[in-house]
Amino acid sequence: MVAPDAPDVTLLTLAGGRLAALAWGRVDAPVWLALHGWLDNAASFSRLAPRLAKALDIRIVALDFRGHGHSTTSTDAKVDYALWDYCHDVLDAMDALGLSRAALMGHSMGAAVACLLAAAFPDKVSQLSLIDGLGMLTTPAEKTADQLRRGLLAHRMRPSRMPSYADVESAVAARVAGGVTPIDADTAAPLVARNSRICDDGRVTLRTDSRLLKASLVRLTMAQVLALLADIRCPVQLVEGEQGILGERAWAIKARAAMPQLSRCVLPGGHHLHLQRGCVDGVVEALVSAQRARQTPADQENA
Secondary structure (H helix, E strand, O other): OOOOOOOOOEEEEEOOOOEEEEEEOOOOOOEEEEEOOOOOOHHHHOOOHHHHHHHHOOEEEEEOOOOOOOOOOOOOOOOOOOOOHHHHHHHHHHHHHOOOOEEEEEEOHHHHHHHHHHHHOOOOEEEEEEEOOOOOOEOOHHHHHHHHHHHHHHHHOOOOOOOEEOOHHHHHHHHHHHOOOOOOHHHHHHHHHHOEEEOOOOOEEEOOOHHHHOOOOOOEOHHHHHHHHHOOOOOEEEEEEOOOOOOOOHHHHHHHHOOOOEEEEEEOOOOOOOOOOOOHHHHHHHHHHHHHHHOOHHHHHHO
């Protein structure tokens, strides 16, 4: 099922069928890889990508990370969806698309994955466009054993089944009621539509791997995160929502300060401002302005 509000979209399968993706823009245009947040999917970019692809004449390929959307899940009952595992999804997608270097656009968890890759492989990442996400969730060093214990216990429990709903509208209502960050029904609708599967009995269930809800085995410390961010060398454009997850929180201030090459833009909207009607145009304008500001005079003449 393709998400609503996804005009001129192409469905892709990559990495031997392991990864699913949505794409917008000319096939031969420069590629931006779009990376969604935790429990979301490629439809996270279904309102932003067509406008941005047209404005910049680029091709945007939005991935479903492993365990999300239409991508495959692991058959190992004790699998851990660690943040760095998603880096392999991006690298596999780059290989499948024949990209030695790419621009990455990430929202929330996808922004964290983009930052990891830019720090580890500066030669593979040309620029970062981060949407209401920066850095990674952390655990204080002294709580490492606690985190590991909780993760091991959680992963040794039998995976639970995802709930089912009478219809997609009911699934959307559940996402609104139970979301980790505030989201309205219209914003959640594309995400739920792509994440829905119709059961034999006519009820709707979610494609998300329930193991994504289990505690992580290990998290980085804040010192490690700041060191990774400081190693990013490419241009970084950060677009935040006024009601997003960053703002003037102490950890966000530290994360931004670790990246002297970062440009920041704060816009009206919440955590999903790139999918929120009334806010998408502002995100497009901010990203287009940042991109054009980076262009050399020769680039601008050829645009």
